[in-house]
Amino acid sequence: AQSVTQPDIHITVSEGASLELRCNYSYGATPYLFWYVQSPGQGLQLLLKYFSGDTLVQGIKGFEAEFKRSQSSFNLRKPSVHWSDAAEYFCAVGDTGTASKLTFGTGTRLQVTL
Amino acid sequence: DVKVTQSSRYLVKRTGEKVFLECVQDMDHENMFWYRQDPGLGLRLIYFSYDVKMKEKGDIPEGYSVSREKKERFSLILESASTNQTSMYLCASSFLVNTEAFFGQGTRLTVV
Numbered sequence: 203a204q205s206v207t208q209p210d211i212h213i214t215v216s217e218g219a220s221l222e223l224r225c226n227y228s229y230g231a232t233p234y235l236f237w238y239v240q241s242p243g244q245g246l247q248l249l250l251k252y253f254s255g256d257t258l259v260q261g262i263k264g265f266e267a268e269f270k271r272s273q274s275s276f277n278l279r280k281p282s283v284h285w286s287d288a289a290e291y292f293c294a295v296g297d298t299g300t301a302s303k304l305t306f307g308t309g310t311r312l313q314v315t316l
Numbered sequence: 317d318v319k320v321t322q323s324s325r326y327l328v329k330r331t332g333e334k335v336f337l338e339c340v341q342d343m344d345h346e347n348m349f350w351y352r353q354d355p356g357l358g359l360r361l362i363y364f365s366y367d368v369k370m371k372e373k374g375d376i377p378e379g380y381s382v383s384r385e386k387k388e389r390f391s392l393i394l395e396s397a398s399t400n401q402t403s404m405y406l407c408a409s410s411f412l413v414n415t416e417a418f419f420g421q422g423t424r425l426t427v428v
Contacts, residue, residue: 302417
């Protein structure tokens with residue numbers, strides 16, 4: 203069965219600092235990979251996705267992620283964090299048959315200090 | 317823009333009640349999903365529907381059922397609500413097989 207691990211439950215960074223959120227997955231085939239963001243009390247918004255092709259994926263709000271097959275990782279990065287980036291971030295892997303049938307990690311809560 | 321609308325943001329129900337959570341999408345998507353979100357557990361798939369009247373169990377279907385009579389609407393049913401079903405419920409939809417899911421705002425259900 204597929205699984206997703208987000209090893210960091212909570213991360214605090216200063217505004218303007220760089221950010222990297224870790225995600226490791228377990229999946230037999232080439233995975234469909236996603237990062238979603240959830241602001242307090244809200245639903246999930248898609249930041250970016252990887253289906254195939256270039257392993258460095260650009261998303262919205264200045265985020266990017268790199269797919270590394272050898273490490274089974276799909277880490278999310280942002281060069282300079284803004285206070286409005288404070289939220290919970292979820293990594294997810296999609297099923298081979300239906301990419302949008304997702305298995306989620308447990309999430310990483312990002313706090314941004316001014 | 318895709319819109320996935322959940323009928324209630326907050327619900328409070330009593331133990332043993334039959335509860336309906338409604339979700340409507342306006343983009344003619346084939347696939348619809350119900351997830352449950354709990355702190356420290358992330359989101360877990362309850363049920364999935366890939367067409368009208370078609371459904372498939374997810375990872376945690378026990379205590380839940382679903383109904384999809386029309387393509388745009390997907391209902392989650394708690395036959396007899398229990399306190400351990402207190403949670404945030406998120407509906408999602410997607411088009412065909414290899415596209416991303418779009419999520420509703422969520423319904424926070426409290427069972428007392």
